[in-house]
Amino acid sequence: MYDVAVVRYERPLESLREAVELAGGLESISRDSKVFIKPNFCQWYEGVSFPKYGVLTTARLIEDMVLLLKERDVTDITLVEGVVEIERKPESMLQKVARGMGLDILANRYGMKMIDVLRSPSARVTAGGVTISVNRDVLQADHLINMPVLKTHSQTVVSLGLKNLKGLLSIPSRKKCHSINPHTDLTYHLAKLLDFFSPSLTIMDGIYTLERGPLITGRAYRSNIIIASKDPYSADKVGTTLLGIGPDTVPHLTLAATNLGRTPDLSDINIRGGIDVRTALKPHLWEFEQNESGDLPMYFERAGVRGLTYPQADTTMCTYCADFIYYVIWGVLMAENRDKPFDDIEVLHGKALDPSGIHKHTLLVGQCQVKRNSKNPLINHCVNINGCPPSREGLLEAYAELGIDLPHDFLERMRTSSETYMKRYAGNPEFDESFYKIQ
Ligand code: SF4
Structure with missing residues (x-):
């Protein structure tokens, strides 16, 4: 049986501590360990406001994770992410995210390093008949802590731990994952990612959850959930169930079950924390609806x-x-x-x-x-x-x-279009920007 902790987020540090302890603790991580943290920063708009709720991993949980590691005297901590940039500029998109969320404060306060997947060397790796290019540094890590957001995804049904690992791939390899060949398509590649990466811990950030994600066009909810597990596949099955979706209906999770010799249901999981994962949250939709004739959203x-x-x-x-x-x-x-x-x-x-x-x-x-x-x-x-x-x-x-x-000013209006989505959450005290800023 695999342990998965599901707890309510109630207060900084202590809620994550409870989740991590229920999931088996951090004993395997020693003070000499080289630890990488992979958040989910899938999108960033520079210089304009936009809803980060359910889209990005909260700065709150990232700092809490770093604090738990510092309590164990871990000194070699690196945040690793590759935020897509449409136009290459001198300052990388990850640097902009770091500045915007105050992650550079974590660098100064705790000595955390940052590696941008898209501006660092890659290494070609082969496993299970697949060759991809991945960040070279992450391959040297003793421990990878995967910190996705609890969200649905309009192409892959859910975007949780497995999907978050795709952010460690180079852009050409990410493109390769979206192959037109049904035998080597996105489902196939997502299910294979656990052949390349073995996160020691998955922390799923459900302080805010998102339906019809993965980006700002989805709708966020304040859900106050944290999932923690040492088994990445189990974390994804439980996260999917919390979103109101059967893991056995998600193509990449059913294929991963076959690859791993596991079952796509929850029968091999011990859920810790006393939360009923089938009823704790409202079901989250994943697809954008089409009209009756199917030719228009x-x-x-x-x-x-x-x-x-x-x-x-x-x-x-x-x-x-x-x-x-x-x-x-x-x-x-x-x-x-x-x-x-x-x-x-x-x-x-x-x-x-x-x-x-x-x-x-x-x-x-x-x-x-x-x-x-x-x-x-x-x-x-x-x-x-x-x-x-x-x-x-x-x-x-x-x-x-x-x-x-x-x-005539279409491109300029597009630059600020993200602000439109902020209106959904304006005036609602549940939506608190401070979760996305290191204080
Ligand atoms: S679908 Fe084709 S054109 Fe579009 S991003 Fe992928 S490789 Fe590029």
């Missing part, structure tokens, strides 16, 4: 969008396109002629979608789509947004060609 239908076909994102859409797609969506929602039907436009994204042959215009988003379909004879009028990442200027040109009238 409900957020477009409710906004009165007509003359557009926009399929669900599948697992072949990888990091850059997943970020860029908000420009595509917001472009439609902000269009000055949105009150009239668009001119029968179909949008194709990711690596697997193909044109239906029945629309007047087809917009191909990203170089994978351009490569796959720009010469497809089923397309009547093809409009491309080239690049990986796809180019914002390319989007302006493409929308002009398609007759979608963007406001």
Whole structure:
């Protein structure tokens, strides 16, 4: 049986201490251990406010974890993360996150180091027939403490411990995970990640949880839950159950069960802490709903969008396109002629979608789509947004060609669009920004 602790978050340090002790403690970590902490910093908006609730690991739990390690006199502590940056600038995105959340204070206060996966050497590693490039330093760690957020994910159903490990991969390897080949697709790669990494401890941050994640477009809840386990797969099964989803319905968890010779249900788990994981939280949705005919997301239908076909994102859409797609969506929602039907436009994204042959215009988003379909004879009028990442200027040109009238300051408005999502939580005392700032 595998122990998984589930406790209520009530107060700094002590709640995490309770969870860690119920999960078996930190005895295996000695003062000489080299310890890496992997949080989940999947997105950051510099210079504007945005909801971090359920999107990012809280600064509160990261500091509490560091404090527990310092109590054991551990001195070699490193935070490791790779935050995707669309445009490479001198200051890395992780440095911006560190400044924004005050993690650099942890560096000064406790000597914690920071390693940016995307700006540090990688090493090629092979396991179970898969070769990927991963951060080289993390391979030297004695202990990896994985600190994901308790959230659902619109492509992978949940994004918990296994999914968080993907952030240790180089960008080319992350892209490889989103393969179009069903035998080596994202499910396959996520289920394989435990062949490469063996976290000593998983701490799942459920102070805020997120439905329809993983990014700010999801809806956060104040849930006050911490999950802790020395067994990463068990932590994910319990986290999934807390979100109201059967682990046996999550493709990468069922495949991982097969790989590990385990069961995808909770029958091999001893839940400690006295919380009923099946009823403690409200069920969290993971998919964005489509309309009845399945050709348009409900957020477009409710906004009165007509003359557009926009399929669900599948697992072949990888990091850059997943970020860029908000420009595509917001472009439609902000269009000055949105009150009239668009001119029968179909949008194709990711690596697997193909044109239906029945629309007047087809917009191909990203170089994978351009490569796959720009010469497809089923397309009547093809409009491309080239690049990986796809180019914002390319989007302006493409929308002009398609007759979608963007406001003249569209890109500037996009820079501050994250603030729109803050309104959901404004004035609600449960949503407290101080969880995301080291004091
Ligand atoms: S174009 Fe998009 S889907 Fe293709 S590799 Fe780049 S990010 Fe991934």
